Amino acid sequence: MNAIEASELVIGLVRENGDIANHADGCDIITMTAAERALGVALPPSYRQLIEEFGTWDVAGEEFLGVYRTPAMGQKLLGSVAETLDACSQYGMPSDFVVVMFDGMGGLVVLDSSQVDEEGEYPVLVWNPGIVDRQSMERLGNDFGHFALSLCQRAVARWRESS
Template structure:
């Protein structure tokens, strides 16, 4: 198991152990995940896919992880990462290789750079700011989504 996937298993445990604080959905089917990937034209890395399968969307406040989800009010429309990614491409000029995993007051738009997969298929996490020339990448935040999510969850539970 990769470090990203190991980290995600810890995130799942933390969310389950802190049901009084954490909130989450019911998970996504492989068909819904494939549809979200097709809509973005990008593939989820293993660590993010695992959490989407488990929860769909989840949060340990104040961190909210959009994942992939649907609501009765929006019907079949997919919300979360795929919607944020498509919206930020149009609204902010987000480069195509970036997948939005979070909007954060401190970091701005948190993205996975799908053009830089490691040997396990994980993508590095960056804080992206559209105001910065040459693609807007500000700083590397983590080596994988799993590591980023675990750090965020631990920080919010301490």
């Protein structure tokens, strides 16, 4: 299974678990293009697919930033774009990282666009302010699709078992 196929399974998982999942209305090509321009990097295909489908989403307590706008914030790109730009300007995060989640312990779950694989995917890492050596960063996955699928499957299973 490749990263895109894993993202397709995430889409199905979110839709099948609507009682414990939320999502926005998706992200159109104009917004996606603006997001990539603001970030200065193309989003990897598996992450892009989920953003196109949901914009932003959560399932069983796992929240993914995505890309979206709200009427209150106007044209400002929220989610991954806002958090990435803030982390770069406020904490010195490398500009080739894209923030996709918070790790719940003060770190940021990021995609490292400096390490592109043959499918255009980026590895998923945890970045903490002050970390400069990428080799010392925790690696959560080789691509976003498989990372998100594994995280969502575990979260749904835990939620269902505890209910």
